[in-house]
Amino acid sequence: MTLPNYQIALLTLIIPLVISCGGGGGSSSIEIPAVTPSFNVSASAGANGSISSTTVTVTQGQTTTFTVTPDAGYTVASITGCNGTLSETTYTTGAISSDCSVTASFATFISTVFNTTAYELPYPNDLLSDLCEESVPIFTSILSPIDTNLDSHNDLIVHYWCGAGEFGVYIDTPVPDAVVAFKNNGDETFTIANSEVFGQETLSFGAASRKVVEADFNGDGYLDILYALNKEDGRAQAGEAGGASNEAPQSILLSNGDGTYALADLGYSEWVHAVDAVQLPSGNFDAVISGFRSPDVRGFRYEGQAFQSVTDYSSPGGPTNRFGASTLKFLPEYTIGSGSTLAISDSGDCGIQVNLSSFSKASGEWLFSDKTDFNCRTVQNAYESYTGEVDDLPLVTIDGQDYTGGGFGNDESCALELSPGDRPVAVVKYSAQPIEGNYVEGVVYKQEELTSENKINIFEVSDSDLALKTGVIEGHDVDTRFTFSACRDINNDGYDDLVLLQNAGSGGESTNTRNKPIVYLNDKENHLVKMDLEGIPEVPVGDNNFDYLIHGFLADMNGDSIEDLIYYRASRSYIDSNGTLDPDMTNLIRIYWGVKNLQP
Numbered sequence: 283m284t285l286p287n288y289q290i291a292l293l294t295l296i297i298p299l300v301i302s303c304g305g306g307g308g309s310s311s312i313e314i315p316a317v318t319p320s321f322n323v324s325a326s327a328g329a330n331g332s333i334s335s336t337t338v339t340v341t342q343g344q345t346t347t348f349t350v351t352p353d354a355g356y357t358v359a360s361i362t363g364c365n366g367t368l369s370e371t372t373y374t375t376g377a378i379s380s381d382c383s384v385t386a387s388f389a390t391f392i393s394t395v396f397n398t399t400a401y402e403l404p405y406p407n408d409l410l411s412d413l414c415e416e417s418v419p420i421f422t423s424i425l426s427p428i429d430t431n432l433d434s435h436n437d438l439i440v441h442y443w444c445g446a447g448e449f450g451v452y453i454d455t456p457v458p459d460a461v462v463a464f465k466n467n468g469d470e471t472f473t474i475a476n477s478e479v480f481g482q483e484t485l486s487f488g489a490a491s492r493k494v495v496e497a498d499f500n501g502d503g504y505l506d507i508l509y510a511l512n513k514e515d516g517r518a519q520a521g522e523a524g525g526a527s528n529e530a531p532q533s534i535l536l537s538n539g540d541g542t543y544a545l546a547d548l549g550y551s552e553w554v555h556a557v558d559a560v561q562l563p564s565g566n567f568d569a570v571i572s573g574f575r576s577p578d579v580r581g582f583r584y585e586g587q588a589f590q591s592v593t594d595y596s597s598p599g600g601p602t603n604r605f606g607a608s609t610l611k612f613l614p615e616y617t618i619g620s621g622s623t624l625a626i627s628d629s630g631d632c633g634i635q636v637n638l639s640s641f642s643k644a645s646g647e648w649l650f651s652d653k654t655d656f657n658c659r660t661v662q663n664a665y666e667s668y669t670g671e672v673d674d675l676p677l678v679t680i681d682g683q684d685y686t687g688g689g690f691g692n693d694e695s696c697a698l699e700l701s702p703g704d705r706p707v708a709v710v711k712y713s714a715q716p717i718e719g720n721y722v723e724g725v726v727y728k729q730e731e732l733t734s735e736n737k738i739n740i741f742e743v744s745d746s747d748l749a750l751k752t753g754v755i756e757g758h759d760v761d762t763r764f765t766f767s768a769c770r771d772i773n774n775d776g777y778d779d780l781v782l783l784q785n786a787g788s789g790g791e792s793t794n795t796r797n798k799p800i801v802y803l804n805d806k807e808n809h810l811v812k813m814d815l816e817g818i819p820e821v822p823v824g825d826n827n828f829d830y831l832i833h834g835f836l837a838d839m840n841g842d843s844i845e846d847l848i849y850y851r852a853s854r855s856y857i858d859s860n861g862t863l864d865p866d867m868t869n870l871i872r873i874y875w876g877v878k879n880l881q882p
């Protein structure tokens with residue numbers, strides 16, 4: 283600190299006076315008023331925001347405050363000068379001892395939600411390098427954030443599997459696959475920890491995976507993972523036994539109660555897309571598996587140190603006397619201690635799986651209660667598939683619009699509360715092909731000339747009714763391909779939100795895709811409103827190690843209650859129409875740590 287000359291003069295004047303006063307209370311000393319200097323503190327704001335004043339005068343040793351006000355959609359990117367600190371929108375300077383200036387700049391809110399540099403998980407080369415045959419794609423299909431050792435840091439369990447060696451050829455061998463445990467070290471790094479978590483280096487299902495649900499099935503306080511397993515790796519069906527070659531042994535990744543995990547074989551082989559965890563009044567969960575091959579739906583209950591098959595889910599009545607195998611969702615319990623008492627599933631009674639059924643356990647057992655009626659019908663010989671074959675045209679009408687599309691329909695679902703404490707609603711993805719201007723008799727519609735729509739329908743479910751609830755989803759793009767990623771509160775405001783995992787194309791995709799998650803925030807007024815995520819980090823195109831099929835989702839991986847952004851490469855994919863594979867086998871998993879919660 284350099285004192286101005288006049289201040290030094292004052293000090294020399296005052297000090298002798300003080301000494302003389304201390305000598306005995308003489309009354310003749312002259313009082314000289316203390317003159318404390320003041321300084322100019324100037325402030326400036328960059329574009330997209332303002333600061334409360336441009337210049338203030340501050341007495342030496344004092345502080346001053348400025349209010350910074352970002353424009354709508356912006357946030358303070360940086361504010362510096364005069365040794366100050368920012369709290370909310372108030373910038374308080376340090377003690378002022380000279381002229382100084384404060385400078386504020388602003389950035390779009392979304393560009394400051396995540397760190398701009400990422401942590402990349404180690405690549406499990408030892409476990410994956412020899413897994414697939416040469417020239418075969420490897421898929422990173424299911425990433426499960428789960429705290430395996432209850433240290434409050436999410437670990438990550440990842441399932442990798444190989445595509446078929448030759449597409450469309452019948453084989454009956456297991457799918458080469460690998461489960462890999464990434465242990466969270468608690469310092470924002472991860473270590474490959476198969477030996478520690480599984481007690482062995484390699485762990486596999488012999489299957490591909492489709493969906494997943496986490497619940498504590500054996501009641502030991504550690505979450506377990508139930509996978510929907512199958513052999514849908516591109517192999518052909520076996521002639522008459524259509525679908526048998528897609529059956530895979532079903533098992534659960536089950537905790538041992540000490541931070542380690544092992545596969546619990548359920549002794550059941552099926553072709554599965556739909557699994558769920560069903561809460562019982564006891565608080566325990568049944569593992570429910572609804573496959574395409576078996577006439578009934580299996581429940582597995584952990585009793586006496588092992589899973590027992592239960593028949594609670596096998597014949598609920600309704601259009602096909604079973605829960606559907608494409609979408610299946612048991613709603614969380616509404617009354618504490620009642621267990622789950624409501625469920626929805628595709629009805630299975632319509633060619634394009636568009637109808638939805640609801641089920642209730644109010645009577646004590648699971649029974650069909652209601653069904654949508656979208657006027658499902660079939661027009662003979664009016665649908666030409668992409669192979670040129672002419673077949674029947676399945677047809678439904680929703681809100682006055684005709685839809686068709688073989689093999690589409692309801693195929694994903696989740697449940698959430700639009701307001702805290704409300705009865706949960708079912709959120710269902712519905713894919714179909716709209717017929718512009720609606721069906722005209724005599725016309726043969728070509729599959730490849732019809733566009734596909736992917737909608738999100740919300741249903742209110744009660745013991746006796748199932749009702750489409752419109753006007754909830756705002757800003758949805760029906761051209762986007764997606765699966766559900768999260769149906770929970772992702773920004774800590776107490777209201778459930780919806781996050782979609784945006785899919786890239788399937789096999790043969792030749793364009794680099796960089797898919798951000800799709801986020802719908804709850805506006806607290808019964809709407810789920812799509813956020814503009816322009817400006818969040820992305821995996822750069824042209825980063826050749828990681829080209830193709832990048833998907834993003836949200837999870838809190840470091841335990842600070844702020845969602846982190848995770849990107850992964852879904853497959854080592856084909857790079858041209860000749861079926862040439864990307865020569866780089868590395869599948870990245872990359873985390874951008876969250877800095878603050880998303881806001882509408």
Ligand SMILES: [Ca+2]
Pocket residue numbers: 428429430431432433434435436437466
């Ligand atoms: Ca952990």
Ligand SMILES: [Ca+2]
Pocket residue numbers: 497498499500501502503504505506536537
């Ligand atoms: Ca468990």
Ligand SMILES: [Ca+2]
Pocket residue numbers: 770771772773774775776777778779803804
């Ligand atoms: Ca929320």
Ligand SMILES: [Ca+2]
Pocket residue numbers: 837838839840841842843844845846875876
């Ligand atoms: Ca976090």
